[in-house]
Amino acid sequence: MVVWATWATSVGSNFKGKDKSEKGRISPSTNPLQSNRESRKAVVFMETFDAIRTVLAVRRFKDTPIPEPIVRQIVEAGRLTASGGNSQPWHFIVVRDKETLRRLGQLARTGPYIPQAPLAIVVAMDHSPLANSDGSRAIQDMILAAWSQGVGSNWVGYNNLPEVNPLLGIPEEVSVLAILPFGYPAEAVGKGQKKRKPLGEVAYNERWGEPFA
DSSP states (O other): OTTHHHHHHHHGGGGTTOOTTOTTOOOOOOOTTSOHHHHHHHHHHHHHHHHHHHOOOOOOBOSOOOOHHHHHHHHHHHHTSOOGGGOOOEEEEEEOOHHHHHHHHHHOTTOTTGGGSSEEEEEEEOOOTTHHHHHHHHHHHHHHHHHTTTOEEOOBOOSOOTTHHHHHTOOTTSEEEEEEEEEOBSSOOGGGOOOOOOHHHHOBSSSTTSBOO
16 A cells, blocks of 8 residues: 555644554664665555554545545455455445435445445455455455545445345345445544554463463
């Protein structure tokens, strides 16, 4: 995600106050003998980690269209996701029509805010033993790709949206895993802060219960 620096310049005010010397973060080497290629790899890694570190659910959107290159990048992030046996059991339906977005908001009990978004991507899955796992990976990749461009999203629904099939002409044998509304956040979200358990409560070293240093 080499666009992070550009995005951070435009909306970085959302994350003011962030401690740049935060322990555990990896910074590019300052060794002057390090090749440009190695340095670039380190920078790209940091951009990806920062997207993971700061992404939060967005449920209020500006009515600002998302540029087509960014939309394509989001969908490409889903398409390029790894899947079990490289089965790629997914289908991504990009919805921009306002009436269809309104209907999706009605059909998804947890997504009444969908019509606020300028577009939504409906993730439909072929039946396979790993469909939920593969689809979830693709969804997270799309959310992160969007966030790196300053576009917010949230996961709506979970395999309980059969009414969406006839609305979008999806075959009955294909299940709708989720609806992902995408749009620019209507307000600052989280300012880079997340409520998460400390690492020591969820990570162990070699055996359960052994502190992860």
